[in-house]
Amino acid sequence: MKTQCSYHQSIEIKEDRKKLRFRVDHKFVELQKNIVRKTVHDFFREGVLPTLDKLMERIKANDEIPLIGHTTLHTLLKKKYITYVKHKRNSYLPERDDLLAWRRQYLEDIRKYRAEGRNIYFLDETWVNAGDVTVKAWHDETIKSGRDDYIRGLTTEPANPSGKGKKLIVLHLGSAEGFVEGGFLSFVSKKNSSEYHDEMNGDTFREWFEAFLGKLHDNCVIVMDNASYHSVREEKVPSSSWKKNDIQNWLHVKGYEFRDTMIKGQLLSIVKEVRAKHDKCAIDTLAESHGKIVLRLPSYHCELNPIEMVWSMVKGYVTSNNSTFKMSDVLQLLRQGIERVTAENWRKFC
Known part of the structure; x- marks a missing residue:
């Protein structure tokens, strides 16, 4: 009996461990990944060689990044094109040369397109939770209890929702002229994942992309990241996994x-x-057939996409006005937030 009990206990422990496992992509959103990469560069600006321990100390002090261990941080760094090398007697974390070259090439390309006077559109996805509310609000510190506020004829602050609620996935694009009319797409998430990219697929994105291509300026440039559904290949090319x-x-x-x-x-x-x-992307070929060019952002460089600041403005409006925590109301607030973003806002962000 003891052996049988210990066997079942070991099975339960294994199951619990499985539940605790997570993908780095699910633990971090894109902006948080970007903060980690920029933190590495902060060390170089300070004239200090970044190591895993030094980076861990600084990340723990940053409230915008969830608490993680050394193993998760190491995995994240590898996904960020950051390697571990020896520099004379010291070991440190530099960016990979191919990512440096990719970023340099992107900056050169977008400067060239701007100099040519081409219209540049920026495309990206984001998400909004039904339970998202503003983090800070004015609070009357003189109110000590519910009875106290009742006697004095005052009120207590409204209660925040207990959870985040359902997630609304949003897709749009815009330029210095503002959001593109008819480019808004939204749907409720069906997966219990913090990574909103899991919700989209190549067919849905292609159908949405093709619907508004004719509305864009001729010879324009469309900037997007390297999400898997943005990069579906026209055909499969042999790799080492092939027979x-x-x-x-x-x-x-x-x-x-x-x-x-x-x-x-x-x-x-x-x-x-x-x-x-x-080895060509189907979306790139589709854009070329309509006289457009797709320009890819370097991996994990969302800070180079001005629509990120547009989304921050929109989501700020939603969280500051969300009081019902119902998805239908959140969708309405989201549409209102998008309408509030003017062409002048877009020009400043671009």
């Missing part, structure tokens, strides 16, 4: 020469040389 026969068939269909005696690694080398011709 050798499948790689050979793909090369044969595409008309590329290879020898039957070649090993898998040699076949992948041929694929690598021609990948750029076939």
